[in-house]
Amino acid sequence: xxxxxxxxxxxxxxxxxxxxxxxxxxxxxxxxxxxxxxxxxxxxxxxxxxxxxxxxxxxxxxxxxxxxxxxxxxxxxxxxxxxxxxxxxxxxxxxxxxxxxxxxxxxxxxxxxxxxxxxxxxxxxxxxxxxxxxxxxxxxxxxxxxxxxxxxxxxxxxxxxxxxxxxxxxxxxxxxxxxxxxxxxxxxxxxxxxxxxxxxxxxxxxxxxxxxxxxxxxxxxxxxxxxxxxxxxxxxxxxxxxxxxxxxxxxxxxxxxxxxxxxxxxxxxxxxxxxxxxxxxxxxxxxxxxxxxxxxxxxxxxxxxxxxxxxxxxxxxxxxxxxxxx
Numbered sequence: 001x002x003x004x005x006x007x008x009x010x011x012x013x014x015x016x017x018x019x020x021x022x023x024x025x026x027x028x029x030x031x032x033x034x035x036x037x038x039x040x041x042x043x044x045x046x047x048x049x050x051x052x053x054x055x056x057x058x059x060x061x062x063x064x065x066x067x068x069x070x071x072x073x074x075x076x077x078x079x080x081x082x083x084x085x086x087x088x089x090x091x092x093x094x095x096x097x098x099x100x101x102x103x104x105x106x107x108x109x110x111x112x113x114x115x116x117x118x119x120x121x122x123x124x125x126x127x128x129x130x131x132x133x134x135x136x137x138x139x140x141x142x143x144x145x146x147x148x149x150x151x152x153x154x155x156x157x158x159x160x161x162x163x164x165x166x167x168x169x170x171x172x173x174x175x176x177x178x179x180x181x182x183x184x185x186x187x188x189x190x191x192x193x194x195x196x197x198x199x200x201x202x203x204x205x206x207x208x209x210x211x212x213x214x215x216x217x218x219x220x221x222x223x224x225x226x227x228x229x230x231x232x233x234x235x236x237x238x239x240x241x242x243x244x245x246x247x248x249x250x251x252x253x254x255x256x257x258x259x260x261x262x263x264x265x266x267x268x269x270x271x272x273x274x275x276x277x278x279x280x281x282x283x284x285x286x287x288x289x290x291x292x293x294x295x296x297x298x299x300x301x302x303x304x305x306x307x308x309x310x311x312x313x314x315x316x317x318x319x320x321x322x323x324x325x326x
Contacts, residue, residue, distance in 0.1 A: 010154050022080060027056060028056035028058050029098060030057070030060055030095075030096040030098070031043050031058070031060065031096060031100055032062050032087045032088075032091055032100070034061070034083065037169065037170070038170060038195060040236040042100050042101075042130075043104065046219065046221060049120070050237060053191060053236050053237070055233050061091050062086050064079075064085065064086045065082045065083075066087065076236050078240040082104070083101070083102070084279060087100075088103075088111055088114060088222065098222065098223045098230055098234060099114075099221070102121055102215070103215030103218035104213045104217075105215075105217060106216060108254045109254055112325040113225060114223060114224060114225060115224065115227075116221075116235075117216045117221050117223060117320045118234070119219060120218050120219040120221070120242065121239035122217045122218045123189075123217040123219075123246035124209065125218075126210075127150060127187070127210050127216075128188070128192060128202075129143075129190075129205075130187060130200045130202055131177035131183070131200075133202050134203060137184060141184070142163065142181070143163055143182060143183060143185070144163070145163060145165075145308070146166040147186070147281075148262075149263040149264060150186045150213075150309075151263070152263045152286035153209070153265075153281070154239050157303075164181075166252065169205045171185055173185050174197070177200075184204060188216055188217065202232050211266065214246075214252070216267075220246075221237075222306070241270060248266075248268040248277050249303065252304070253266065254303070255304040255308060256281070256310075256315070256319070257319065262283070263284065264279075264281050265280045266303070267279075275296050275297065277289070277293070277294050277295070277296075277302050277303065279292050279293075279306055279310060281310050283321065288308055290313060290315060292310050307322070
């Protein structure tokens with residue numbers, strides 16, 4: 001089998017097996033990541049934190065199904081994890097030591113053989129409009145988004161809006177927003193912040209207006225579950241509070257069912273030592289939007305109990321009807 005090249009931070013290439021052998025002597029830890037500008041920023045953030053603890057890194061750039069297929073909307077692709085499966089595979093096959101992902105791209109259930117070590121401190125979890133503000137969009141205006149979660153919550157705010165699908169990286173989305181075919185584009189605020197484009201946000205939605213996607217704004221780190229040295233290295237840089245919050249959100253999603261195909265969102269935060277979890281579950285057309293808010297101490301229990309209550313209050317009927325992925 002021909003192994004992909006590994007690109008180092010300095011732009012050099014090294015044989016991945018060489019890197020793995022020497023990692024046993026603390027030289028270097030290989031990080032698998034997608035090649036998009038945002039994914040590289042995330043991998044660099046992990047690399048910088050590891051470097052501050054004396055751990056050298058190299059990058060292995062991976063192309064995922066979601067990168068290759070730009071013609072279909074994400075919800076039309078088979079199963080979860082279209083932006084993570086190939087990155088995880090590189091780690092499972094021993095071509096890299098760790099995988100770095102946008103936490104929102106992770107599958108809701110654990111991946112066999114991998115340890116989800118934790119998350120970096122969370123960035124901005126909110127959604128934003130670029131190129132316009134809801135108050136300025138004319139009646140019947142058109143918003144571009146590939147997310148059913150965003151679509152149904154925007155319809156809740158403005159039932160007159162129309163929507164078109166959207167794929168591509170942040171640069172592509174900005175170009176579409178600046179064109180004449182749509183009135184606005186929805187993006188994750190964290191992506192704008194990380195790429196130095198914060199000023200492009202014309203309207204930022206608070207989580208009580210638009211519940212974010214599970215894990216939005218957080219960076220996830222995985223490694224093989226039997227690679228104890230890498231687990232030890234990565235554990236030095238994870239953020240405990242972010243881990244508790246994202247764990248609650250992921251527990252909620254997992255309790256709904258790993259492959260839930262409905263618009264769903266969850267956002268957890270902590271106040272005075274207590275976790276609060278805001279969630280949404282909706283029908284595909286937005287005619288039914290179920291929201292709930294709970295608090296507790298145990299993130300896994302909080303997420304599961306919140307989902308169970310939402311299911312009992314109408315969620316089971318929505319799941320029975322099915323629909324598009326959020």
